[in-house]
Amino acid sequence: MGGKWRRNMGLISSILLIFVMAAALVSAERGLIKLIPAVASEDMEESSYFTKVLSLLRRVDGSRYQHVWPPMKFGWQIVVGSVIGFFGAALGSVGGVGGGGIFVPMLALIIGFDPKSSTAMSKCMITGAAASTVYYNLRLRHPTLDIPLIDYDLALLFQPMLMLGISIGVIFNVVFPDWMVTVLLIILFLVTSTKACIKGVETWKKETLMKKDAAKNLESNSESEEVEYRPLPNGPGNNAQMEVKSASEEEFPIFENVSWKELGLLLFVWIAFLTLQITKNHTRTCSVWYWVLNLLQIPVAVGVSLYEAVSLYKGRRVIASKGEVATVWKVHQLVIYCLFGVFAGIVGGLLGLGGGFVLGPLFLELGIPPQVSSATATFAMTFSASMSVVEYYLLRRFPVPYALYFAGVATIAAFIGQHVVRKIILILGRASIIIFILAFTIFISAISLGGVGISRMIQKLRHQEYMGFENLCFES
Template identity: 30%
Template sequence: MLFAFAESWLSARVVSAAPCSPSTQLADCGPIHICAPWPKGTDGNICRPCVDDSECEGGPEMECHIDVAHEWAFATSHGLPPLSEAVCAHKSLLPLDLHDTVGFSLTIVASALASGSGIGGGGLLIPLLILVFGFPERRATPLSNVVILGGAVANLGFNLCKPHPSRRKPLIAFEVALMMEPMTMLGALVGTTLNKIFPSWLTTLMLVLLLSFTARRTWAKGRERWDKERARLRCAADESQQSGLLAAEQSSAASERSSVLNLAGAAAAGADLRTASLDEEEAEAAARRRSGQLEALMRAERRLRHYARDVFPLLALLVACFALSLLRGTSRSHSLLDVSCGSPAYLALWAAQLLLLVAASLAIRAALMRRHARRREIGYPFLPDDVEWTVSNTTLYPLLCVGAGLCAGAPPARRRAVRAASMTCPTAESSVGMFGIGGGIVKGPLMLEMGMLPAVSSATASFMILFTSATAALNFALFGALDPQYAGVLFCAGLAGTCAGQLGLDWLLRRLGASQSLIVLLIAVVIGLSAAMMGVVGTIAVVEEVRHGVPQGFHSICATEASGGDRYIE
């Protein structure tokens, strides 16, 4: 019926489509059209919509569908009534088949693995959606964001209920998220541009090297923590046999405490001498004020509403970037201002988004440094794992977050996927990076390097992932890039897998007593698995592109993924 309708529609109009070759179909026609002879009377192959399932490549999961989101270009270009295009797309959710059953099960397992590590799991989910479910890469990216969003929602619920290991305050370090997120978004913006320019084989190679190095370093840190924790547990079990050693350690500790007390006494004596000339009542009043301010701050830190000042700026920044992305558009998406890619107006809007993120980062840096100075002034008791905002680390850490942002986003080694995502949803470009992995996979180990406790770094990374995944999923939904049936089930799978993973991790932590090292080792495992799976998918992508004649050199930022895909009518 579909063939008869399309043939009758075309027979009433004289049209011609772009010629193509089956061996270079991807380069000539793009990812959603086929290269075949049609309609009647046409000599040779042309780029055209499909007419039945047998014409669709990519396995049994691909079917020929009428897609209202696409219209064949010759209709509007010739003033004809628009015709909804028949495209090769993934099958509907129902009826479920073996691929769906296995895929949903593995999605729950992947979400469970990623739940306690603070890594969204995109490095596992995108290969899973492509290799098992059979989704094309342009559909795998939005659906992976939905799974990650479900996991992030579950993680937020668990982490808000968990106490900080060292102090009565939330487990999530909201200030760290506020400091890191703007520059991560900046890195993602730059990374998207590089992704469009770099060839597939180069991004695949750099991706595997980066993830392998990160996994190896994180595993080494986890083993080091594990050995220390095991040693402490053995020492506690053998306490009676180590009484002499413990006595010596206690004596040493006592002498250290004595030295500290002597130093403190000397400092106090010096302070007394310095304040001897001050009025005694004013000194006491100042001390009472500082004590009251410190008590009020410590009390406020126990309440979640105290951290609204850190959350609302992030929301405002995301809204502003959303607006600028809509105004600018991308190489394949429509701009609200009708700005063409590569034009001065396009570059100006791109630079404006860049400057906005830099200005926001500088303003946040200044605010956090003022907070830190105020805390020191009132005698705030910093812990060894607290991040103290100094001139050096408020410069270094945001710059490192730019690198995390460069790695964030869409599937690996697929310029087509990045362009397809940005074509469907221009604001998705803000969360798409050069290598196509979630920024959390880099920011998690980065926070460990900052000296944060693994539990705190994991919870904070999950909180940041909630922002980026929610924004990307909303954008994809608004622009029709999500399959609502699969998206709903995958969201629930991510939610269920994360809940199971969190409960299982809590059980392991209680049983093994290794509350910090196990989290670090889990991060290393997830990164290592991501390196392997993304490498496999990237290699398959490069081979497929070479087989279909896709150029493997550097590309223009405004080049479409397949020039022939837009040339339906001459």
């Protein structure tokens, strides 16, 4: 465990260091640009090449991002985009990642949106898919325990920090250049998809052993009842058991699966953030009140997450989905998890993806069963994704008719995907299918988004287009 924590600390420290260096580069870039005229006037010939390189960054203060919104008319683009969006939403909802890694390239390459509008549109689709998935999961129970499938305490620990990260990510989306977004995306997705795939293989092997043991027991006892794999509450990393199919597979009324106190706190965070975002929209960008309203999000998010973290630390609350396995929480563990929540939100807001790309693999590492991990990550992602939609709407980043159409496609696809995969799991008795879908979706997202980003960088370099940081205070 010590080695795993050191590796996790090293990973998050490296990623945070990248963002710190990026922020420093933003500040240093301004001063460097101001020196360009003086350097060029002293020795134009010797510094000509240097000046040409830096000229790509000279238009920071005067640049205006141009949105590209294609007209909404029926054609092959709409048909192909709808098909890709359907499968992306189905896979993303099952894995608990939303499907943004498939939505963004589809919206940019096939429909014809500009990169930043594609990011905003992707959030609309993720919100539709997540809402549909949550509605479906609210009728289901934990695979082995008599509790809801969604772990509300786990969501309460991560959701406020996730939403705080979303607000930061939206700002980064305005400021950061495409090349930096591409580099961060490729690194993150390759790491998370690899870890998820390894976890899936481990779970598959354990399921196979449990099936063999159950078959031997049935033969020795001369029983012929049909059996099925169910992961224990302590997750796929520990022992599992074979249980006879029971009434626990039945659907339950939604109101029996809702923890109203936790849901109330989550709604409080959402409403507070929504109020601050709407109020901020009526202030001048980069004014004093603009930054005050942004900073007010910090005590809201930290306060609610701190309440849950203290309750877990003192034992007043537990992560119920882990069952009887007692978890002795340490302060540094809770701090790191909250930082991962912020980081997941930053990734979501920056790349137009669901925070589940980070939360899904993290929940599996915590020992949460795959079904619960996917459902809880999607539940937390619903709040953050819907907040991103509001923020992007206030920034006028997407056309409403297009957003409504593709959000509808994603909503229907997510519901169908959940139903189909659940039936497959019941037939095959392997919950590891969810982990493999998660890894596959992340890997496909890395290829598609990374490929599109690299292609854009090469094109901009050839045409000597602007590749610097945008100025948030002059964003249109």
